[in-house]
Amino acid sequence: MTTVATSTGSTVDPTSAVQQAAQSIISGSTNSTMDVNSLVSAIVNAKVAGQTDALNNKKTADNTQLTAIGTLKSILSLLQSSLTNLANGTTLSQFTATADGKGLTATAASGAVAGSYAVNVQNIATSQSITSGAFKSTDTLGTGSMTLNVNGKTSTIKIDSSNNTLSGIASAINSASDNPGVTATIVNGTDGAHLVLRSAATGLATGINITVDADDSTSSLGKLAVKSGTAVASTTTDPNDPTKTITTPARTTIDSSGGWTQNTAGQDANLTVAGTAVSSPSNTIKDAITGVSMTVTSDSVGTTQNLTIGQDVNGQKTTIEAFVTAYNNFVSTAASLTSFDSTQAAGSQGGALLGDSMMNSIKNTISSTISKAIGTGKDQVNLASIGISLQPDGTLQTDETKLTDALTNNSGTVASLFNSTNGVAAQLNTSLTSFLQTGGVIDARTTALNNDLSNIADQQTQLTAYTQQLTTSYNNQFTALNTLMSSMATQANYLTALFGGTNSAGALATNAK
Incomplete structure (x- = not known):
């Protein structure tokens, strides 16, 4: 026998529920009670259960x-x-690059070709480092401005009473928002404090230049002016072996008239690849070999290594x-x-x-x-x-x-x-793109299912409204029925009293006598 769940959680047989509805007419006259809410829920659920199950199953x-x-x-x-x-x-265009010595590493990218190349490194690229003359660390050097220039990039720093010591100037250089690529520090020696400047980049073109515009031309601030230049490559006889020569690469120089000295010259990396001369301002040399990027360190200087480019099998x-x-x-x-x-x-x-x-x-x-x-x-x-x-x-x-x-x-x-x-x-890849693209079969199916779920939700909303209407209608009918039964019970009691009953002769019987 089919049963229907009611709103109160109990289970009611819809056929029995209808029988109970008929029985309520009789019960009304005997003053018996019944759970009208459960009865109404059972009747309503029996009417909409099929549609509800169908929609829920489709949604699932x-x-x-x-x-x-x-x-x-x-x-x-x-x-x-x-x-x-x-x-x-x-x-299939992936290659590996392997050197057989020290200080030379390389990576191969698209465009590389398998082969072996002799690489001889004469010198690596370095950055210029210069040191000023000695000052007392507490000396005030005057006021004005100083302009730093490195490879066409400039920064002008105002020098006043807040920063006109050597350490104040170093701090102002480091914190300048338009710093052209110079780091500054103070080295305290036996002869006093020195301002040490170093170019952040390597290469011949990164020489440091400083011009000073002092408010007082006699102040010590003017001693911080320096001008860098370049010296061309040169070859000299090796003093230890007259049969050999020493090649000095092109390098930065400075005008030492202001007391500055050059600690390290800025120079490009110089090497030969398969007998061809190559230079680079950086120690990472790109495209000297097509599709290959090489990096050299000081360990590679003076060596000739074989760089092998091969398929990246792994x-x-x-x-x-x-x-x-x-x-x-x-x-x-x-x-x-x-x-x-x-x-x-x-x-x-x-x-x-x-x-x-x-x-x-x-x-x-x-x-x-x-x-x-x-x-x-x-x-x-x-x-x-x-x-x-x-x-x-x-x-x-x-x-x-x-x-x-x-x-x-x-x-x-x-x-x-x-x-x-x-x-x-x-x-x-072509097939997968077709399957996965917007408007493809998967997207179309997903859209259709989502549309169907939306329609199911609309139908469930309509069914809920219909259920509420049925519930209200049945409740109204049972309310009217109960009112009628109550009225009929009153009339029955009156008639019983009037015509007599089991234990009474009735008012009319009494009056008849």
């Missing part, structure tokens, strides 16, 4: 599909991320294996979403997307691309050609030894399989 089904499609979209996005660099050719292997993992995750997720388990209860045996046409289309497209060969005739290659085999359950399995061998000794096969025009990864 839509939400289940939305969750499943969200999972599918996520796993497809991860698959696309894993193959992007395989699809566009970036992975990096390529890692990327390909990440793609295999992402593909296998898709296969297992798709299997879960389309599974069928007869041991489960009816209605829960099938996966959320079992038999779904969109899911089947996506699975077929991806598996077809994975399994087919690239190229024609004897030039055909597939994933098995590089050690990646398709398993009976649809997943891929990698033979690492074969994959490493293919990347190392048969790079042409790998390049053909993953070419950026119609390679496996390129085709998969």
Whole structure:
């Protein structure tokens, strides 16, 4: 027998509820009581239960599909991320750069070409460092202004009573918002305090220049003026071996008339690459070899090293294996979403997307691309050609030894399989973009389900309003019924008293005598 849950939580048989409604007419005359609210709820629920269940079941089904499609979209996005660099050719353009000595490191980027290059470093790039004459640390040097100039960048610093000591000037230089790239410090020696300036950048073009505009031309402030210049490269005989020469690179110089001395000259890095002279203001040398960035330190000076550019086999292997993992995750997720388990209860045996046409289309497209060969005739290659085999359950399995061998000794096969025009990864990437894009099949299905859920919500709102109307109507009917029963009971009592009853002759009987 079907039962209906009432608003109070009890369960009432709707057929019995109707019987109780009829019985209330009789009960009214006997003054019995009943739970009208439960009765009304049972009758109303019996009337709308079918629609309520249908809407709730549809809502649950839509939400289940939305969750499943969200999972599918996520796993497809991860698959696309894993193959992007395989699809566009970036992975197969990865190279490593290795030097066989000390003090030389390099990285290879897009555009690099495999090869070996002899690199001889004559000197590394350095920054100019200069030291002023001696002052007493507490001396006030006067007022005015000083302008610093480094490679065309300038900063003018006002000197007044708040900063006209040597330490005050150093602090003003360091804190200047338009500092041209100079750091200042104080070194206290046996002869007094010295202002030490150092260019933040390396190279020949970073000489430090200071001009002073003193309010009093006789003040000590004028001693801080300095002018840098450059000396050209020169070659001299080695004093320790007359058969050899010493080459001094081009370097910064200073006018020492103000008492300044140069501690370290600013100079460019100088080296030869495959016999070609190269200079750089920085110790990171870019594009001396196309697609290669080299960095030199003092350990490399005076040495000739071989710099080898080769395929980044480990990096390529890692990327390909990440793609295999992402593909296998898709296969297992798709299997879960389309599974069928007869041991489960009816209605829960099938996966959320079992038999779904969109899911089947996506699975077929991806598996077809994975399994087919690239190229024609004897030039055909597939994933098995590089050690990646398709398993009976649809997943891929990698033979690492074969994959490493293919990347190392048969790079042409790998390049053909993953070419950026119609390679496996390129085709998969195109399909995945179509599936995932705005307006694609997944987006269209998600939009349709959300629209359906919105319609269900509207229908539930309408059903709630209808339920409330029914409840009000039945309550009004039972109120009228109860009023009628109460009136009938009063009249019955009156008639009983008038005509007599079991224990009374009645008023009329008495009057008749």
